[in-house]
Structures are given as C-alpha cells and as structure tokens.
Amino acid sequence: MPVHRLTPILLCLLPMLGILTPGSSHPQHSRCQLIQRTALCNNGKLSFVPAGLPDSLEELQLNYNHIQTLQNSSLLRYPALTTLSLACNSLEKLEPNTFQDSKLIESLNLANNNLHIGYQETSLALRTLPRLRALDLSENELTDEMAATLLQNLTSLEYLNLSGNFLMRLDEMSFRDLHQLKELDLQRNSMYEIDGAFDSNPKLQRLNLAFNSLLCLIDFHMAQLVVLNASHNYIEWFISRPDLNDTFQLETLDLSHNKLLFFPFLPNDNHLRNLYLSHNSIRFYEHLADNNTYPNLTTTVEFYNMKKYTGNVTAQLWDDSLHGDISSLEILDLRGNQVEYFPQGFIQKMPVLSRLQMCTNCLETLDLTSEQFPGSLYELDISNNRLNQIVADRGTLITLGNLTYLNLSLNALEELPLGFFSSLSSLRSADLSYNIIDICPAEEAETSTDTSSGCADWTNIVSLTQLYLKGCNLQRIPSSAFAGLSLTHLELSDNPGLIVDESIQSLSRTLQHLGLGNTHIQDFDFSHFQNLKYLNISQNSLAHLPPSLLKLELKVLDLRDNRLSTIPSGHANALAPKLHTVFLTGNPFNCCQTEWFRTFESTKTINIVGQSDIECEDLIQTTHRIEHSQSFLCLEMGGESVLWYILLFLPICLSFVGISVIVLLTFKPSIIQKSIKKKCLKPTSY
Numbered sequence: 001m002p003v004h005r006l007t008p009i010l011l012c013l014l015p016m017l018g019i020l021t022p023g024s025s026h027p028q029h030s031r032c033q034l035i036q037r038t039a040l041c042n043n044g045k046l047s048f049v050p051a052g053l054p055d056s057l058e059e060l061q062l063n064y065n066h067i068q069t070l071q072n073s074s075l076l077r078y079p080a081l082t083t084l085s086l087a088c089n090s091l092e093k094l095e096p097n098t099f100q101d102s103k104l105i106e107s108l109n110l111a112n113n114n115l116h117i118g119y120q121e122t123s124l125a126l127r128t129l130p131r132l133r134a135l136d137l138s139e140n141e142l143t144d145e146m147a148a149t150l151l152q153n154l155t156s157l158e159y160l161n162l163s164g165n166f167l168m169r170l171d172e173m174s175f176r177d178l179h180q181l182k183e184l185d186l187q188r189n190s191m192y193e194i195d196g197a198f199d200s201n202p203k204l205q206r207l208n209l210a211f212n213s214l215l216c217l218i219d220f221h222m223a224q225l226v227v228l229n230a231s232h233n234y235i236e237w238f239i240s241r242p243d244l245n246d247t248f249q250l251e252t253l254d255l256s257h258n259k260l261l262f263f264p265f266l267p268n269d270n271h272l273r274n275l276y277l278s279h280n281s282i283r284f285y286e287h288l289a290d291n292n293t294y295p296n297l298t299t300t301v302e303f304y305n306m307k308k309y310t311g312n313v314t315a316q317l318w319d320d321s322l323h324g325d326i327s328s329l330e331i332l333d334l335r336g337n338q339v340e341y342f343p344q345g346f347i348q349k350m351p352v353l354s355r356l357q358m359c360t361n362c363l364e365t366l367d368l369t370s371e372q373f374p375g376s377l378y379e380l381d382i383s384n385n386r387l388n389q390i391v392a393d394r395g396t397l398i399t400l401g402n403l404t405y406l407n408l409s410l411n412a413l414e415e416l417p418l419g420f421f422s423s424l425s426s427l428r429s430a431d432l433s434y435n436i437i438d439i440c441p442a443e444e445a446e447t448s449t450d451t452s453s454g455c456a457d458w459t460n461i462v463s464l465t466q467l468y469l470k471g472c473n474l475q476r477i478p479s480s481a482f483a484g485l486s487l488t489h490l491e492l493s494d495n496p497g498l499i500v501d502e503s504i505q506s507l508s509r510t511l512q513h514l515g516l517g518n519t520h521i522q523d524f525d526f527s528h529f530q531n532l533k534y535l536n537i538s539q540n541s542l543a544h545l546p547p548s549l550l551k552l553e554l555k556v557l558d559l560r561d562n563r564l565s566t567i568p569s570g571h572a573n574a575l576a577p578k579l580h581t582v583f584l585t586g587n588p589f590n591c592c593q594t595e596w597f598r599t600f601e602s603t604k605t606i607n608i609v610g611q612s613d614i615e616c617e618d619l620i621q622t623t624h625r626i627e628h629s630q631s632f633l634c635l636e637m638g639g640e641s642v643l644w645y646i647l648l649f650l651p652i653c654l655s656f657v658g659i660s661v662i663v664l665l666t667f668k669p670s671i672i673q674k675s676i677k678k679k680c681l682k683p684t685s686y
Contacts, residue, residue, distance in 0.1 A: 031044035088112045140165060164187075187229070217235060225250055251274065273330045274330065275333065394423060413437055428463050479503050572599040
C-alpha cells in the first residue's frame, strides 16, 4: 500500500519497531530496522535523519519522531530514495535544496506536522521533485493560500491528501498545475465553496469532499470522475449540468448526511452503480406536478453564480421523471429520509437494482405489483416506516426469487399477502419484528382462500436461516411452525407470556442464536440445543440460573434484568471457560455471595459487559457496585453469614433487657427515688 494511503492516525500509532545490534558504526543507526532496501526508523525519538544507513536505500520511514527541519544535507547520502515518510513529527519546513540529490522520490508523506510555519521554503523544495506522484499534506493547518503555494508546478502529482487542514474556499487557481492528478482527499476541512477548482484536473477520478461545509453542488460537470464522496456537508441541491452530452464515468456517489430536499438531478448518461443518500430530507413531489391542482406553484428554480452574476443552472421542480440516468444503479440507500411513496415508474428505471435500503422513511403502502421490482433484487429493507399494507400477487413474488434479505420490522402490518414468504424461494433472513403478525398453523395456511392473511407461514422454506419475530404480540407458537426449516437464528424476545416449549424442538440441531428475552419463560430445558452459541433470556424474572445451560457451549449469554441473587460457584466454574461475553446488569445480587463474580473477573477470555454497573445488595438492602463487594463485612459461618445470627438474636436480647428494667423498677422503687433525689433535688444557692 502506498504511503499516501495511510492515514495520519495509523502512522502515529505504529508500534515500536525492533532495534539493530548496538555495534553499528553510527549511533542513530541503532534506532532503525533494515528490511532489504527499506529502513524503518519510526518512533525513535530522532531529531534528524540518520546518517549511517546504506546509500542504496529506497524507502525511509521516519514517522513519529522529533524532526523540526529537513535540511539541505539531510538526504545527501540516499540518492536512490523513492519513498520518504515523515508523518507525525514536529516538521516546520523543508529547506529549498533538501532533494538536490534525491530526484527519484515518488511518494512523500508529510502528514500531521507544522508545515504552515515554513510553507514557502517547503514549496521550493517540492518543486525539485520531478517524479513525485503521491503527496500527503494532511493535518498541517494549511490555509487556501498556503496549499496553493505548496502545489505550484507539481505537474507529475497523481495522489494528493489535504484532509484535516483549514481550507475554506477553492477556485480555478488551487490545483491549476496538477494535470496528472487522479485522486484527491479534501475531507475534514471547512470548505464552503469549490468554484471551478477542478477544471484543470482532467484525469481526476476519485474526489473526497466529506465533512466540510458545502451548501450545494449545482454545476456538476466532471465527466471523468468515478467516485465522489460529498457526505457530511450541508448540501441542499445536487444538479448536474443539463446541457452536457458527455457520458459520465461516475460509479459511486455518496451524498449521505446532508440536507437534500430533492432526489439528486443526475447526468443524463452515466454508469452510476452505487448511490448513497441516507440521512437527508428527500421526498418525491409527483403529486405537486399537476398544474390544475396547484396553479400558482413555482415550477422552476434558477441558481446564480455570485462571481459572474449570471444565471447558469435552471432546475425543473416537481417533475419526478427528471432524475437522470439510473438504469445501471445496483445499490440505492435512502435510509433516514421522508419518502412517502415511489413516483410512477421510478423502480422500473433500475432494472439491475440489487439492494434497496428504505429504513426510517414514511412509506404507508408497498405495492410490489405496480412497482415491478426487478428480479435482481436480493436485499430489501423497509423497516421503521408506516407500512400497513403490502400488495403483491403470486407472479410478482416469483419474480423476486433472488430476494435473500427482507426487513419489514417496526411497521404497522397486520396482514400479509397469502403465501408471501413461501413464494420467496431464496429467502435467507426475514425480520417481522414489532408488527402485529401471528404465525399460521399448518392447516390454516393450506386451506385458506383469501388473498391476504393476518398470519405468516414459512414452512419448508429450506433457504431460510434467520427469523426475527420480536415484539409481535405472539402468545403461542404452533407446534409445526418451523417444520422443514434449518434456522440458525431465531429471535422471539418481547413477546410476554409466549409458550414455546414444543415448537422450537425441531430446531435443536441447527439453532445457534436464540432470543427469549421478556417472554416470562421460567423452566425451559436447553440441553437439547447443543449448537447454541448465543442465548438471550433477559427480563424474565429468573431467580435461578437454568441448570441445563451448563451442558451448552455458549459464547454469549444475556441475563440482564432478572432476579438472580447469586450464581452458584459450580455453575460459574462451568460457564467461565466457555463464555466470551456475558450481560448481568439489573439483577439484585447478594453482596455476600459474589464468588461467581471473582471467577468471571479472573477469566481473561470473558467480556463482562457493563461490569462497573453491576450492583448488589447488602443485608440492609443498601445497593453497592459489585466490583467493591470485597470491602464489605461478610463473615461466613457454615455457609451462612454471622450477621444473620446477630439480626436473629438482637430482638431477643433487647426484649430481655426491657423486661429486666421493668421488673427492677416494680419490685425496688426505692432505688429510682434515691437516684432522683441525688441528681435533681440539690439545694439551691438562694
């Protein structure tokens, strides 16, 4: 991997490297490791370039040292260098003649330094590298003017990283000499304008503008670009130049985490395969295109170039047929928008679509028949919408024979088309969680003649391996519900009172992940599920750990929010060597019976999630963190705390003392009279 592709953070966290034999002729040589023609001198507390390395060196890494200046004489001994990395130093400048004898350098990494101090001298040094292809200037506090100065005359540059600087505005002069530039990283600056900045870069293919302050991209005309990442900005409009007849090479466009109101106006001819639009405010406005219904509605919007004061782009609003070419689209990510419906024919424009992600939108109806979803679709996520109806005929469902992942969770579904799941022959994962859908008994699924049903049937779908039915208000699962299935994942949590005893026994050989949290389950025999690796039995008011768990090879066990006061030492010793992750918070553990915790804590292979939040109660029901339980007074006697005996005999002792005082005062009243006279009836001084 070229040096320029390593992020500054990775370079700064490189581990301490091995040290050569102390018998080297030069003291700095001992801080480097030689591997063929590469010298690794990272993290060596060096203040200058080592001078005792072989003169045939081709790659020199000096990351994470204390070099402040690269002097004219620093590299004189290494004329064969092609790669030089000085990331994470305190580098302020490169003297003008630094590379006078290092003309072969092709990759130069100066990331995470202080080049804003001596950028003018550094610029002169960079101009003497005729073969420089990759340059990393990220994290150097560079401004627009500084960057433009540093990049002058670097005509051979192909890869440039300027991320994490203070760039704000770019124009046609910023990269005017970089005619060979192919990849440019400008993420994590403060850019709000990029007017004509890339017009001089006809070979630019990958451009990263993420995490800036751009407000719009309304004159997109970079036909040669293959990947554009403009995510995490404030972009409200993306409009390509409508008068261009060029074929755009764009394959990946990322506009996620912006403020888009409209679906982007894409080029009329392109090769776009991946379109990421998640977390915007996109809606479709086909219903506003009728001039008779909305006669006074504005239909066009014009964008002006504030520098030339001329209108340059006009966008036609409301007409949802003007999205540009999306015929080659394979991935469309519209998560977290405000889509209420698909415009007529919108889905049909994407005949090779394979993944459609519509999570967290406002869809109320999904009409698979009229939309004509393509047969290439293998992932469909419409979770967390407002779906109350799905329309589909058998022919449509057969067309979706390649669908492998379907997520309909967090909707308002009460009915499904008859035979909905059984028609999806390639389905591997189905999620119906948090809908009100029951499970069909086998006989009902076979005899029903209705077009829709309030229950779901997936018997004999041999491809199905993952089924999620959380929070579906299930009461009882039919005994034949999972007949013919080979499920590895079954999630039934959040169905209080669910009866599952017989229904899941047919899955005992295949089940690896089982969720039974908040089902009020108590006595369940898990011993038959020998392949089970993940088990969730949280929120079930369990007072004791089911003994059948000890026979399993569990890796993850969720016991949160039960009524466990302790875990017997034998159980803890049996589980500890097997478990990788355990959840235990929300149980009223006994502070005087925490041997199990010490067993888990001392087992290095276990991750106790939320360990600092696990609490226990002492004898007077005061809550403490179980981590501190060793400081409590819990003296043991025959397995029972001595404090229990003290609490038992204390009332008896107090009663005996009280009775003795009453008897004494009753039969010898003269004693109290003498005491009162002695203390209270003393003569006064008057």
